[in-house]
Amino acid sequence: MSASEASRESALAGAAGAGAFSVGLLGFGTVGSAFAALLQERAPQIEAITGRRPVLTGALTRSSGSFHEILDGAEAIVELIGGIEPAREYVLAALASGRHVITANKQLLSQHGEELFDAARRAGVQLRFEAAVAGVVPVIRVLCESLAGAHVERIHGIVNGTTNFVLSEMAGGSSYEQALAEAQRRGFAEADPSEDVSGKDAAAKMAILARLAFGTPVHLDQVSYEGIEHLQTDDLQYARELGLGLKLVGAAERRDGGLSVRVHPAFLYSGHPLASVNGPYNAVTVESQAITEITMSGPGAGGPQTASAVLGDLVSVMLPPAAGGDRHGAPRGLGVSSPDPLPLVEDVESAFYIHMEVADRPGALATVAQVLGERGASIKSVVQHGLGDNARLVMVIHPLLESRLRDALLRISELDFLRSTPRAIRVIEEEFT
Amino acid sequence: MSASEASRESALAGAAGAGAFSVGLLGFGTVGSAFAALLQERAPQIEAITGRRPVLTGALTRSSGSFHEILDGAEAIVELIGGIEPAREYVLAALASGRHVITANKQLLSQHGEELFDAARRAGVQLRFEAAVAGVVPVIRVLCESLAGAHVERIHGIVNGTTNFVLSEMAGGSSYEQALAEAQRRGFAEADPSEDVSGKDAAAKMAILARLAFGTPVHLDQVSYEGIEHLQTDDLQYARELGLGLKLVGAAERRDGGLSVRVHPAFLYSGHPLASVNGPYNAVTVESQAITEITMSGPGAGGPQTASAVLGDLVSVMLPPAAGGDRHGAPRGLGVSSPDPLPLVEDVESAFYIHMEVADRPGALATVAQVLGERGASIKSVVQHGLGDNARLVMVIHPLLESRLRDALLRISELDFLRSTPRAIRVIEEEFT
Numbered sequence: 001m002s003a004s005e006a007s008r009e010s011a012l013a014g015a016a017g018a019g020a021f022s023v024g025l026l027g028f029g030t031v032g033s034a035f036a037a038l039l040q041e042r043a044p045q046i047e048a049i050t051g052r053r054p055v056l057t058g059a060l061t062r063s064s065g066s067f068h069e070i071l072d073g074a075e076a077i078v079e080l081i082g083g084i085e086p087a088r089e090y091v092l093a094a095l096a097s098g099r100h101v102i103t104a105n106k107q108l109l110s111q112h113g114e115e116l117f118d119a120a121r122r123a124g125v126q127l128r129f130e131a132a133v134a135g136v137v138p139v140i141r142v143l144c145e146s147l148a149g150a151h152v153e154r155i156h157g158i159v160n161g162t163t164n165f166v167l168s169e170m171a172g173g174s175s176y177e178q179a180l181a182e183a184q185r186r187g188f189a190e191a192d193p194s195e196d197v198s199g200k201d202a203a204a205k206m207a208i209l210a211r212l213a214f215g216t217p218v219h220l221d222q223v224s225y226e227g228i229e230h231l232q233t234d235d236l237q238y239a240r241e242l243g244l245g246l247k248l249v250g251a252a253e254r255r256d257g258g259l260s261v262r263v264h265p266a267f268l269y270s271g272h273p274l275a276s277v278n279g280p281y282n283a284v285t286v287e288s289q290a291i292t293e294i295t296m297s298g299p300g301a302g303g304p305q306t307a308s309a310v311l312g313d314l315v316s317v318m319l320p321p322a323a324g325g326d327r328h329g330a331p332r333g334l335g336v337s338s339p340d341p342l343p344l345v346e347d348v349e350s351a352f353y354i355h356m357e358v359a360d361r362p363g364a365l366a367t368v369a370q371v372l373g374e375r376g377a378s379i380k381s382v383v384q385h386g387l388g389d390n391a392r393l394v395m396v397i398h399p400l401l402e403s404r405l406r407d408a409l410l411r412i413s414e415l416d417f418l419r420s421t422p423r424a425i426r427v428i429e430e431e432f433t
Numbered sequence: 434m435s436a437s438e439a440s441r442e443s444a445l446a447g448a449a450g451a452g453a454f455s456v457g458l459l460g461f462g463t464v465g466s467a468f469a470a471l472l473q474e475r476a477p478q479i480e481a482i483t484g485r486r487p488v489l490t491g492a493l494t495r496s497s498g499s500f501h502e503i504l505d506g507a508e509a510i511v512e513l514i515g516g517i518e519p520a521r522e523y524v525l526a527a528l529a530s531g532r533h534v535i536t537a538n539k540q541l542l543s544q545h546g547e548e549l550f551d552a553a554r555r556a557g558v559q560l561r562f563e564a565a566v567a568g569v570v571p572v573i574r575v576l577c578e579s580l581a582g583a584h585v586e587r588i589h590g591i592v593n594g595t596t597n598f599v600l601s602e603m604a605g606g607s608s609y610e611q612a613l614a615e616a617q618r619r620g621f622a623e624a625d626p627s628e629d630v631s632g633k634d635a636a637a638k639m640a641i642l643a644r645l646a647f648g649t650p651v652h653l654d655q656v657s658y659e660g661i662e663h664l665q666t667d668d669l670q671y672a673r674e675l676g677l678g679l680k681l682v683g684a685a686e687r688r689d690g691g692l693s694v695r696v697h698p699a700f701l702y703s704g705h706p707l708a709s710v711n712g713p714y715n716a717v718t719v720e721s722q723a724i725t726e727i728t729m730s731g732p733g734a735g736g737p738q739t740a741s742a743v744l745g746d747l748v749s750v751m752l753p754p755a756a757g758g759d760r761h762g763a764p765r766g767l768g769v770s771s772p773d774p775l776p777l778v779e780d781v782e783s784a785f786y787i788h789m790e791v792a793d794r795p796g797a798l799a800t801v802a803q804v805l806g807e808r809g810a811s812i813k814s815v816v817q818h819g820l821g822d823n824a825r826l827v828m829v830i831h832p833l834l835e836s837r838l839r840d841a842l843l844r845i846s847e848l849d850f851l852r853s854t855p856r857a858i859r860v861i862e863e864e865f866t
Contacts, residue, residue, distance in 0.1 A: 038723060042582045048648070048772045049581050130579065136724040138571075138579040145578075146563065146571040146745040148482050149475045215481070273730070276709055290471060290741040291569040294731040297706070298724065308723040312579040339481045 021050070021318050022057040024074030024099075026067070026090055027081040031104060031131075032059070034307035035078065042311065050318040071097060076317050078310060079103040088112055095119040095127065100317040102310055104131035110204035110220040113211055126317050131309035133205040134159050134282040135301035138312070142296065143212045147286060152213040154253035154287040156272075156428075159205040161280035161300020162189045162196040163228050163248040167265075168278040171236045171246070176229070188280045188300075199225035199263040202250045210252035210261040213286070215338025218252075218261055222344050225263035235355065235425060238394065239267055245275030249428065258345035266426040267353055349399040351380070351427040356412065357419040360391040364417050371411050372397065375404040389419070396427060454483070454751050455490040457507030457532075459500070459523055460514040464537065464564075465492070467740035468511065475744065483751040504530060509750050511743060512536040521545055528552040528560065533750040535743055537564035543637035543653040546644055559750050564742035566638040567592050567715040568734035571745070575729065576645045580719060585646040587686035587720040589705075589861075592638040594713035594733020595622045595629040596661050596681040600698075601711040604669045604679070609662065621713045621733075632658035632696040635683045643685035643694040646719070648771025651685075651694055655777050658696035668788065668858060671827065672700055678708030682861065691778035699859040700786055782832040784813070784860040789845065790852040793824040797850050801826065804848075808841040809833060822852070829860060 023039070025032055036056055047053040058070030060081075067090055071077065077094040079101060081087045087108050094101050096119060103109070109116065109132055120127035130140045134157070143152075158164050165188045169179035180197070183189035195201045203225040210218045228248055239246040249266040252259065268275040273295040277283040283297035299305055358364050369379060382395040397405075405424060413421050456472070458465055469489055480486040491503030493514075500523055504510065510527040512534060514520045520541050527534050529552060536542070542549065542565055553560035563573045567590070576585075591597050598621045602612035613630070616622035628634045636658040640651045661681055672679040682699040685692065701708040706728040710716040716730035732738055791797050802812060815828040830838075838857060846854050 038582075042584065044772060045584070046582050048770075136579075137727060138575045141574065141579055142571045145749055146569075146574050146742070148748040149471075149479050149744040150741055151475065151478070288741075290737045292732045292738065294569060294571070294729065296727065296729045298727040302725075304723045305725065308583055308721075309579070311582040315581040316578055337481075339477060 019052055020055045021052040021076070022074045023054055023314065024070040024077045025056055025059040026070070026077060026079045026087070028059050028061040029080070030303040031306045031310070032080045034303040035080065035310050038304070038307045038311055039314075046311075046315055046318065049315060052318060054314060054318065067093075071099065074099060076100040076102065076314065078314065079105060080310070081105070083107060084111065088115075091116060091127075092119050095123050095125055098123050098125055100126040100128070102128045102131075102313040102317065104129065104306055104310060106132040106201070106204045106208060107220075110207040110218075110223075113208065113219075114217050128313035128316060129208075130313050131301070131306045133208055134284055134296075135161075135299065136305040136309050137282050137284060137296045137298040138309075139209065139284045139286075139296055140212065141312075141316075142294070143209065143286065147213070147288070147291070147294075150288045150290060152286060152288045155206075155209055155213055155251070155284060156274055156287075157202075157206065157209065157250040157282070157284040158247055158274050158277050159209075159250050159282055159284065160196055160199075160202040160248060161282055162193060163199075163202070164277065164282070164300070165189075165280040166197070166228060167231070167236065167246060167248065170231065170233055171240060171278075173233065175233055176231060183280075197229050198227040199248060200227075202248060202263040206250035206252055206261050206263055209250070209284070210259060213252060214254075214259050214342055216259055216341040216344075217337070218259070218344065223261045223263065224346070226265065228265055230423065231265055231425075232355075232423070235353075235423070238353070238355075242267075243270045244268060244427075245270070245272065245277075246425070247274055247277070249274065249426075254342070255345050255348045257343070259342035260345045260348045262348075264426055266428050269429045272428060347401050347403045349401050350405075351399045351429060352397050352405055353425045353427050354393075354395050354397065354409075355423040355425075356393040358391050358393055359389045359417045359419055360387060361417045364391075364415075365393060367415060367417075368393065368395075368412055371415075372408050375408040376400060377405065377408060452485055453488045454485040454509070455507045456487055456747065457503035457510045458489055458492040459503070459510060459512045459520070461492050461494040462513070463736040464739045464743070465513045467736040468513065468743050471737070471740045471744055472747070479744075479748055479751070482748060485751060487747060487751065500526075504532065507532060509533040509535065509747065511747070512538060513743070514538070515540065517541060517544065521548075524549060524560075525552050528556050528558055531556050531558055533559040533561070535561045535564075535746040535750065537562065537739055537743060539565040539634070539637045539641060540653075543640040543651075543656075546641065546652075547650050561746035561749060562641070563746050564734070564739045566641050567717055567729075568594075568732065569738040569742050570715050570717060570729045570731040571742075572642065572717045572719075572729055573645065574745075574749075575727070576642065576719065580646075580721070580724070580727075583721045583723060585719060585721045588639075588642055588646055588684070588717060589707055589720075590635075590639065590642065590683040590715070590717040591680055591707050591710050592642075592683050592715055592717065593629055593632075593635040593681060594715055595626060596632075596635070597710065597715070597733070598622070598713040599630070599661060600664070600669065600679060600681065603664065603666055604673060604711075606666065608666055609664060616713075630662050631660040632681060633660075635681060635696040639683035639685055639694050639696055642683070642717070643692060646685060647687075647692050647775055649692055649774040649777075650770070651692070651777065656694045656696065657779070659698065661698055663856065664698055664858075665788075665856070668786075668856070671786070671788075675700075676703045677701060677860075678703070678705065678710075679858070680707055680710070682707065682859075687775070688778050688781045690776070692775035693778045693781045695781075697859055699861045702862045705861060780834050780836045782834050783838075784830065784832045784862060785838055786827065786829050786858045786860050787842075788856040788858075789826045791824050791826055792822045792850045792852060793820060794850045797824075797848075798826060800848060800850075801828075801845055804844050805830060805841050808837040810838065810841060 166179040203223040245268040282300045285295045378398040385392040599612040636656040678701040715733040811831040818825040
């Protein structure tokens with residue numbers, strides 16, 4: 001018996017007795033085993049709250065356990081396998097057979113969310129997934145419950161702890177490569193960090209948050225994202241000089257009568273609630289006229305943190321309804337669609353910082369300014385660093401449609417005095433919002 | 434008809450039709466009228482989520498409306514009268530007659546919480562009160578739901594926006610009197626600010642949070658509190674020099690096998706999540722081993738913010754239970770007692786900053802050090818400012834029982850070279866925790 005198998009056997013030691021609430025666990029890796037341990041530790045407290053003692057009655061590992069046997073013996077299924085298949089098949093089967101499901105699977109929710117929400121609705125059971133976004137930071141519950149009646153205007157999130165750690169290290173002077181190596185050494189980045197540094201992981205999470213906050217189906221493919229691989233220590237230096245934060249920001253907001261969902265690095269003015277979030281942390285700010293804004297922050301996903309978020313969902317699933325509760329309408333659960341879903345908007349206006357390495361020719365600045373001006377860009381500030389062939393032009397432009405900026409950058413990169421590809425980073429300034 | 438009466442009439446225009454969810458409102462002041470307006474605006478969205486349209490079917494103002502008529506016509510009661518009586522009588526009557534109750538009344542909950550929780554439990558209805566603490570910051574829901582299964586170690590909160598605004602102004606150089614006048618001018622402080630500046634308002638909120646996080650009944654009278662009236666601009670200057678925040682901190686934490694709940698000014702190390710919370714904001718940090726920490730922040734209570742928190746509770750009350758939900762145990766609702774309630778601990782160890790104005794006599798420092806040493810205090814650092822009869826001694830001492838510090842301060846204040854009463858402020862440093 002392997003160590004993992006022995007731990008699974010020990011977690012299953014208590015079979016469900018009378019009055020127990022049986023939980024089937026799919027996946028027994030870092031999070032799965034942390035969840036099993038936490039469940040056992042907290043069972044008495046959960047019994048005091050819900051009236052029933054939760055007991056793990058089955059666990060599916062890579063090498064043992066049968067999904068159908070686990071399903072038969074469980075009132076709720078906790079899915080911690082990750083990825084699309086077989087997680088999707090198992091979750092759909094569990095929902096269809098009337099089991100509540102708790103999952104931490106952001107890939108599944110951002111690509112097949114509507115199918116899962118429909119299945120839960122049809123079966124009248126709960127589908128909960130707090131752990132899928134921002135680990136223990138309770139953003140899903142707050143959006144779906146505290147703010148269920150609110151008119152959300154905008155969400156800004158730092159929803160990937162790996163990239164936030166890397167950017168914090170770069171702000172301290174490290175290069176991107178050094179910072180990433182340090183993140184790997186400290187267990188904050190995986191051996192293959194591409195899902196994180198490309199912004200794709202954050203994009204999946206923003207798709208889920210946008211779906212919940214705006215009641216509008218958003219598929220991962222509809223979220224435009226840009227990562228941190230191209231950022232330079234220079235850019236963070238610039239941010240520090242101006243008292244700005246440079247973060248990988250996920251945004252979901254009402255724009256031009258529609259909904260814009262995207263992930264990209266952005267300079268944040270120093271008063272922005274996310275500007276001071278450093279290290280492997282996650283944080284989400286929700287804005288609406290009535291509430292002004294709420295910010296929630298905490299450590300990004302680790303095994304115990306994710307397990308704790310899953311446990312919170314399990315307690316909610318176990319809580320009996322109030323006797324006075326009525327029985328109209330859809331069952332309590334997440335994923336209600338808005339009566340007015342919003343069209344997704346691709347091209348939005350942003351302010352930009354543009355960094356260009358130029359050979360210091362007479363008229364270089366004038367030529368760049370003319371190219372920008374032709375695309376409707378208005379320059380807010382410009383600084384020239386260095387001299388001669390090592391000169392750098394750094395400018396900030398007022399909000400401009402991103403398609404126009406791309407077009408301008410393409411034209412600028414063709415200018416003969418440019419010594420490398422120009423870099424553009426969005427700027428989120430108070431005065432622009 | 435007064436303007437307020439006209440607004441009430443207009444809010445009541447829609448009588449409850451078939452499928453509507455009838456809401457009775459007690460209190461029609463700033464928050465009450467903001468709630469009525471928000472409810473009307475958001476009714477279609479709430480109907481989409483819950484399956485029923487919420488309709489205000491009665492409102493009790495100072496001069497009109499009958500509680501019993503309102504109760505008869507309502508499925509849920511929203512209590513926004515404030516104070517103890519008649520709010521207590523109305524809430525108990527509503528719960529006893531099977532109505533869900535939503536209240537923002539911190540006085541009532543911190544002084545009669547157990548009576549209300551029992552009444553809700555007996556009737557099998559929900560009692561919700563998100564708006565009673567930290568306005569729109571969803572700390573109640575997160576403690577009772579997301580963290581229901583967690584073993585909370587500590588809560589630190591900035592739960593009074595008035596005092597946080599005053600301290601932020603003082604950090605900028607204002608005197609206490611100037612800062613308070615500015616808070617009053619900007620509507621962040623009432624004409625009589627004594628409940629806020631004395632720490633009593635924060636104490637009521639910490640009693641509620643401690644009750645929920647630790648499952649242990651805590652009455653307002655059991656919370657020791659100290660306000661900000663005695664703080665000097667000097668102290669904030671000192672904080673700034675050392676990169677510390679000086680905040681009015683509410684703490685509820687496990688200490689010596691019991692529970693300590695208290696409110697007092699404290700210096701916070703710069704990495705503390707609350708150290709950077711400025712202006713009329715509220716923020717709460719919850720620590721537990723499994724989650725590390727979560728921080729939630731947002732604007733302190735204003736009319737629209739409080740109304741939004743009440744609306745979130747109303748949506749929760751209206752949500753029908755999942756069909757698969759079971760019916761064992763206590764009804765969903767707040768205020769579950771722990772199977773292991775904790776004894777309340779009065780006297781705990783804290784690190785202190787001590788500020789003394791002394792005539793510069795030979796041996797003054799030695800005498801003070803001796804008095805402290807006799808009470809077990811160990812000095813961590815000491816700085817002498819100024820010379821001669823204007824000298825000030827500022828020291829930080831390692832954690833010491835508060836009763837011993839009080840005793841030492843009493844003795845020190847009797848020393849003949851002391852020119853004024855010594856001031857002591859708690860220090861929350863990373864290394865001490």
